[in-house]
Amino acid sequence: MTELDSKSVIAWLRLLGEVYGQKKDYLTDLDAAIGDADHGANMARGFAAVATKLDALEGKDIGTIFKTAAMTLLSTVGGASGPLYGSFFLQAATVANGKNALTAADVGAALDAGIKAVVSRGKAQVGDKTMLDALLPALAAYQEAVVNGLVPALQKAVEAAKAGSASTQPLIAKKGRASYLGERSAGHLDPGAESSAFLLDALLTTASK
Amino acid sequence: MTELDSKSVIAWLRLLGEVYGQKKDYLTDLDAAIGDADHGANMARGFAAVATKLDALEGKDIGTIFKTAAMTLLSTVGGASGPLYGSFFLQAATVANGKNALTAADVGAALDAGIKAVVSRGKAQVGDKTMLDALLPALAAYQEAVVNGLVPALQKAVEAAKAGSASTQPLIAKKGRASYLGERSAGHLDPGAESSAFLLDALLTTASK
Amino acid sequence: MKKLINSPENLVVEALHGMEAAHGDLVKAHFEPNYLVRADGPVKNKVALLSGGGSGHEPMHGGFVGKGMLDAACPGAVFTSPTPDQMYEAGKAANGGKGVLLIVKNYTGDVMNFELASDLLKADGIDVESVIIDDDVAVKDSTWTAGRRGVGTTVIAEKICGGAAEDGLSLKDVANLCRKVNAQGRSMGLALTSCTVPHVGKPTFELPEGEIEMGVGIHGEPGRTRMKLKSADELTAMLMEPIISDIPYKSGDEVLLFVNGLGGTPLLELYVIYRKAAEIAQAHGLKVVRNLVGSYITSLEMAGTSITMLKLDHDMKKYWDAPVKTPALRWGL
């Protein structure tokens, strides 16, 4: 697949519903260690709600799909991840507005807009032990590889997201609930970084079909 | 010993402080099974309080000693056993009033008065799974053997009290907190019957010295 | 055992000091013997209400001392009836000349100790009435046994009779109202976990994961049956059934519904239960016109709930609504 069409976007979001359903306990366990044991439930609840909207989105432009996903996440997830992933899709929607397919460059622009929205809402940066430790390196890797096309760029992005997420383990959290732990937050993966890596991984799976 | 003098009465009460201190957990465990897990603590608290009064009772008549024990038990034990053992000593005191030694017959009269007070306060009878299952048979056995003298009569009383207490195991409680359990109270010893057997056993120990 | 205490021995006295420190405008604590009285008492020409029982059921009874409810409360050791000397001194201190009503929960120990206290007070020439609360339908009622235990209706009776006493009713009338409340109130509870008596140091009973004690007593006494944990709605129905089938009522009657937490159950769960209990009452044609939801008669940290229902009449409603100002229950003042 060289372009991501609206069918694929819907397939991606549907896959995310499944992925977060499966990873619910895993993400919650991570959150129990340095947070409040709800990240898995939050993501599962949000993307299950998104999944119920997808049939009605068949044939809509990708901007509309992203916006619907954004509003659904905003009104069902709550917590920190709700506004963050909500803002991600909301800003990604502005780039995808009116489009029925996204080129590799479009996907890069959407990721850029979405991830910047996460930065501006959460005011975190790389090294703060948040989802941005996965998302920002992934964005950079994607942009570097975008000339090779959608799937190769996504492959690089996923690798970078996974490495970035793994890199959160030794970090002391500076943002989010884990920051209350200070030094005791070190030694644990950040749940949001893991859920972000899953998000991109599912996109790669979808685009590879 | 053929008579119980006031020194021996004080020694008995002092021994009871030790006995209930040692049997505290045992009695509480029994009470936990069919009551509210405080009989051991109640008896230990009450007789520890009695023990603090004993030095000042040196040289007093046995009526005064019993009455002091009664008032102390009434104001420190609480629960069902407080008024019951309190009434026991209060009525025993009326028999012992002004006496510095109790003959075997006097001890019988004191036991009779004390145990009747327990009956009239608690309105229980043999077979209700209470301390009376130990006390009433003990009284009967004592009276039957009183012609043989203090210690032999007490030996019979203690035997009867122990047998009476053991007999409570299969019973369904009709009085006290254990009665709330109905049939579930069967299969457990009654804590008050056990504490009554200890009371008489300590008297035998004292009288045998 | 994990508790925020200094020692089991000092727990009750230290808590009394804390209550006085926190609520000195409402209650005054006395020690040796231990009791709490209204800070503005004795109230002249008002029937004095005195209750008491083992500690570990807070806020009952000490938290209900104040205008419109109790004049005095006697805390025993944890789960152990207080002693006659406490009740006697508290009764004398609370008496405003119009006599003393003793509100006694039906436990052998409480009954006998209050009996002795009543004798002592009467010997001083004080008018005394005693009312025994025995509302727990988990226990079979019978003249051959100790009868039913006194539980949730006690709280309601203390409030209603407190209102009546403030209104100037005589000792006889307040006592009769109290007897009527008892006759029209029924309760039943269940436990999800045991409590741990501080001086015992280990749980009173073992309740494995997935099991509950249906009909538990507030001292952790075993109940009707050990059974599997069910949904809140099913358990609520199991508590309501024996209450409704025992309480004297006809369709259209007004009731007060009291959903009580035993200590370790979150308020969130109590509201889930209240919702279903009110539904069930309505389905039987009962009008729930007053209610109380919260942990008012507890069993230390036991997780569980009890439901109390009282068939109301005009006076009971009026005195329930009357102003009350105590550490734990307060409105209109």
Place this chain on the structure above:
Amino acid sequence: MKKLINSPENLVVEALHGMEAAHGDLVKAHFEPNYLVRADGPVKNKVALLSGGGSGHEPMHGGFVGKGMLDAACPGAVFTSPTPDQMYEAGKAANGGKGVLLIVKNYTGDVMNFELASDLLKADGIDVESVIIDDDVAVKDSTWTAGRRGVGTTVIAEKICGGAAEDGLSLKDVANLCRKVNAQGRSMGLALTSCTVPHVGKPTFELPEGEIEMGVGIHGEPGRTRMKLKSADELTAMLMEPIISDIPYKSGDEVLLFVNGLGGTPLLELYVIYRKAAEIAQAHGLKVVRNLVGSYITSLEMAGTSITMLKLDHDMKKYWDAPVKTPALRWGL
């Protein structure tokens, strides 16, 4: 996990139904999105107070909706911030024309969701002020981190600002008072046991016999340190020390002392703690002139306590004393 629930999914909605059934005279529940508002609201020409947060901290916030306190409360899923659409609808429903004050506990999720709600309300032309409560001294304060958590001072701020709003103060003035309360309030808590989030089904953390979590958060977030259980007096001193060394005060200042239970700790123990906390405050020359003792900001069934101290001024005292009529806090009405 043993809980009196039907299912983790329906817990919050069923509890809201229960609250409305029990307190229909005070609060009205709305569903999809979920929120509670005053039954007699919106109150014309009064600043509306709106708060919210994850469920599991009851009675906060829903139990504080009513005259003299909150106009609306938004419950999220258990321990999860509510969503902007809830806050937006609740804010519109509560607004009486004088604007809406959002009282937000400082958790990243709450802050971001309330930010979005504030934008939505402002877009509708409604005046909005937001105050972030961050009073938990267990957490190191720093501009480089999420800062301190919002805990017990929230309850006090809602009461005091509720009184100020009833008194007719403007949105700006109520918001500034709220900021001042936050600036003068400090809290710290400790846990003896974990809580169990219903949809997780197992305890959030393991706390072995004999160990406590000092500085725990109300969502079971780990605190400053895991340590051995000590006596109530020692632990109270360990909670009071960081509060007193951080709070701006001088000898002779008046304070409000709030001893809070986290859910599973009996009232009896809270009074033992209050006694010592008041003693310590006095030893520092502070005058404890107001107080609150009870489980008002909880963590499901967690055993533990938190202490909040607020340095009072004349207005805060006046508005604390002002009448309040909510399901969980009531006086003067």
